[in-house]
Amino acid sequence: MKKIFISGVLLLCSLISYGQTSIILDAKGSDQQISRHIYGHFAEHLGRSIYGGFYVGEDNTKIPHVNGVRKDVIAALKNLNIPNLRWPGGCFADTYHWKDGIGPKNERPTIVNTWWGGVTENNSFGTHDFLNLCEILETEPYLAGNVGSGSVQEMMDWVQYTNSKEGNPMAKLRQENGRAEPWQVKYWGIGNEPWGCGGNMDAEFYANLYKQYATYLGKGYLEGGIYRIASGPAGDDYNWTEVLMKKIPLSLMEGIALHHYAVTDWEAKGPSTTFDEKQYFGTMRQALLMNELVEKHSAIMDKYDPQKKIGLVVDEWGGWYEVEPGTNPGFLYQQNTMRDAMIAGATLNIFNNHSDRVRMANLAQTINVLQAVILTDEEKMLLTPTYHVMEMYKVHQDATLLPLQVKSAEYQFGDDKLPAVWASASRNKQGLTHISLVNVHASKAQEISIDIKGANYKKLNGRILSSKKLQDYNTFENPNLITPKAFKDAKLRDNTLSLQVPPFSVVVLALQ
Numbered sequence: 001m002k003k004i005f006i007s008g009v010l011l012l013c014s015l016i017s018y019g020q021t022s023i024i025l026d027a028k029g030s031d032q033q034i035s036r037h038i039y040g041h042f043a044e045h046l047g048r049s050i051y052g053g054f055y056v057g058e059d060n061t062k063i064p065h066v067n068g069v070r071k072d073v074i075a076a077l078k079n080l081n082i083p084n085l086r087w088p089g090g091c092f093a094d095t096y097h098w099k100d101g102i103g104p105k106n107e108r109p110t111i112v113n114t115w116w117g118g119v120t121e122n123n124s125f126g127t128h129d130f131l132n133l134c135e136i137l138e139t140e141p142y143l144a145g146n147v148g149s150g151s152v153q154e155m156m157d158w159v160q161y162t163n164s165k166e167g168n169p170m171a172k173l174r175q176e177n178g179r180a181e182p183w184q185v186k187y188w189g190i191g192n193e194p195w196g197c198g199g200n201m202d203a204e205f206y207a208n209l210y211k212q213y214a215t216y217l218g219k220g221y222l223e224g225g226i227y228r229i230a231s232g233p234a235g236d237d238y239n240w241t242e243v244l245m246k247k248i249p250l251s252l253m254e255g256i257a258l259h260h261y262a263v264t265d266w267e268a269k270g271p272s273t274t275f276d277e278k279q280y281f282g283t284m285r286q287a288l289l290m291n292e293l294v295e296k297h298s299a300i301m302d303k304y305d306p307q308k309k310i311g312l313v314v315d316e317w318g319g320w321y322e323v324e325p326g327t328n329p330g331f332l333y334q335q336n337t338m339r340d341a342m343i344a345g346a347t348l349n350i351f352n353n354h355s356d357r358v359r360m361a362n363l364a365q366t367i368n369v370l371q372a373v374i375l376t377d378e379e380k381m382l383l384t385p386t387y388h389v390m391e392m393y394k395v396h397q398d399a400t401l402l403p404l405q406v407k408s409a410e411y412q413f414g415d416d417k418l419p420a421v422w423a424s425a426s427r428n429k430q431g432l433t434h435i436s437l438v439n440v441h442a443s444k445a446q447e448i449s450i451d452i453k454g455a456n457y458k459k460l461n462g463r464i465l466s467s468k469k470l471q472d473y474n475t476f477e478n479p480n481l482i483t484p485k486a487f488k489d490a491k492l493r494d495n496t497l498s499l500q501v502p503p504f505s506v507v508v509l510a511l512q
């Protein structure tokens with residue numbers, strides 16, 4: 001009888017296979033703050049991001065809006081506490097002439113959006129519309145200036161228009177267009193991907209051009225000065241970072257950008273929902289490469305800027321797949337599954353843990369494009385699994401980083417392997433500690449034990465984002481299939497936390 005019972009237990013254990021992960025949490029803290037700007041977003045004039053996503057027009061009678069901007073979108077983004085929003089591109093930024101988007105809407109010129117679908121852009125959403133939207137969202141605007149096909153004068157004018165109070169031509173023009181006070185825009189990107197769609201330049205050429213722009217933008221009419229962001233490397237182009245850091249004086253640059261998408265093959269990106277485990281593993285390998293990219297670019301920056309004055313700004317990141325069947329290939333519209341929740345959760349943990357250098361990041365993109373947090377279909381709107389991760393993680397914004405030592409179980413696929421567990425922790429101003437954990441393993445749950453040093457927590461709460469299948473996603477018919485739930489599988493005893501985290505799930509714990 002006893003023998004039968006033991007072999008029954010053994011059989012059960014082999015059916016439910018667990019990985020073992022151990023973590024040490026240094027609850028005493030650090031002198032590192034996780035900038036809320038790591039939780040930034042990106043909205044380009046691309047597909048249905050602006051038109052149909054954010055903006056449905058002042059005359060729309062079907063979809064509730066404020067000055068043409070959807071009310072449901074405003075409410076959803078406010079709930080994320082989005083700290084900043086990058087606009088108007090992307091590649092579009094280097095074709096955009098901001099003066100086309102001001103003044104009476106019926107007098108604005110139309111242009112063709114040459115990068116994205118060749119559609120007509122009527123410029124009805126321009127500078128005032130965007131900056132007023134940011135005020136409603138209580139978020140900081142991040143404007144990307146046109147270097148590829150613009151001029152230093154054009155960008156200087158834009159800064160003057162948005163930031164100067166009075167006494168010069170652009171402030172006067174802004175006032176004539178109905179806005180008395182300047183918006184005081186702090187974040188300015190000088191071009192976008194100059195090594196590609198932004199002009200196919202080499203690093204030396206761009207560094208010289210950058211210095212010219214940065215010199216004339218100067219302090220940008222802002223007390224304390226504007227935050228000028230140089231267009232940085234694509235992925236592992238370490239030479240680009242080296243050249244920029246070597247050639248640009250630290251006094252002319254506040255941030256340097258990095259773009260990295262989780263793509264396995266640019267010629268065959270694979271479907272957004274009907275992927276297999278091989279494709280999933282490949283995507284995660286690319287997403288998790290972010291850790292190495294951030295560390296290696298930071299090491300180069302450390303050589304020239306040991307005091308870490310310049311921020312690494314990862315202003316485009318996320319998953320990129322084939323577009324949904326039947327949609328315009330130039331619109332980059334894709335669905336968002338639990339795979340995307342894994343990318344978001346793990347990447348944000350990487351940024352948190354490197355917040356000494358990563359000061360800002362922008363998920364690409366907010367609505368209806370790439371790894372969106374919101375999808376819309378006329379009057380319908382849904383929140384994606386990525387949205388829910390961002391919402392669960394907002395507790396880390398501006399909190400103090402608590403260092404973790406993670407000994408993770410492995411996620412093995414074929415001959416390849418990745419760490420299965422990705423985590424970060426912080427303490428907020430109210431004294432609440434949060435630990436975010438992601439188990440990227442496609443089939444194995446993780447037994448995680450967290451040894452807490454330097455604090456004595458008494459209370460524990462948690463939330464989990466999980467689903468039956470990795471390929472699951474929210475639809476307009478079933479928008480709440482994937483939403484955060486209360487997490488019950490954690491125990492706190494004698495300063496040790498023990499929890500079981502299911503495969504492909506995200507957990508955020510709150511400790512007091």
Ligand code: AHR
Nearest residue numbers: 089090091092192193364
């Ligand atoms: O996010 C889509 C595009 O990807 C952006 O326009 C460009 O900067 C990048 O290549």
